[in-house]
Amino acid sequence: MHDRPNEGDADRGITVGRKRALAALGIGASALLAAPNTAVAQHRTFNSAVVAQDFVFRGIPRLLPAGTYETRLLNLGQAPHVIVAINLGASCGGLSTAELINLFDQVEDEATFLAQCPDGSVGGDIFALPGEQARGPLALTPGRNVFVCFVGRHYALGMISSTQVINIG
Numbered sequence: 001m002h003d004r005p006n007e008g009d010a011d012r013g014i015t016v017g018r019k020r021a022l023a024a025l026g027i028g029a030s031a032l033l034a035a036p037n038t039a040v041a042q043h044r045t046f047n048s049a050v051v052a053q054d055f056v057f058r059g060i061p062r063l064l065p066a067g068t069y070e071t072r073l074l075n076l077g078q079a080p081h082v083i084v085a086i087n088l089g090a091s092c093g094g095l096s097t098a099e100l101i102n103l104f105d106q107v108e109d110e111a112t113f114l115a116q117c118p119d120g121s122v123g124g125d126i127f128a129l130p131g132e133q134a135r136g137p138l139a140l141t142p143g144r145n146v147f148v149c150f151v152g153r154h155y156a157l158g159m160i161s162s163t164q165v166i167n168i169g
């Protein structure tokens with residue numbers, strides 16, 4: 001019941017054809033090809049709950065220990081939402097939220113974007129329909145991680161949240 005709609009669903013993913021010139025930032029999605037810091041293996045597992053509303057995530061701390069979070073995403077909004085965890089790596093770690101939105105706007109679609117991310121940078125994704133909840137693991141590696149909803153342009157409406165992930169030894 002929590003399966004994603006077809007990739008062709010009009011309300012799913014980033015609209016095709018939104019590619020823009022990369023001039024604004026001087027970088028493109030390929031900037032995310034810089035590998036994140038995944039040198040330290042993470043064995044810790046945590047439980048977490050995130051609320052998705054139209055259009056914000058609630059319940060994500062600004063600072064988290066590295067590990068795998070068995071996450072429950074509760075969608076209290078009217079729209080479907082997804083939460084995607086991405087380690088921004090060295091190249092994108094310093095970008096502002098506005099710059100990240102600009103970066104995401106340059107991507108043709110979510111699948112293409114995620115396929116370009118280096119191994120280990122995408123910690124997972126969870127999709128929940130309105131009024132429903134879904135569960136899944138989000139693996140957070142050290143560095144700046146961003147949580148993004150790629151349904152439509154929800155990330156530009158407020159569904160983008162950054163968290164610093166640290167090793168706690």
Ligand SMILES: [Cu+2]
Nearest residue numbers: 081149151154
């Ligand atoms: Cu959303």
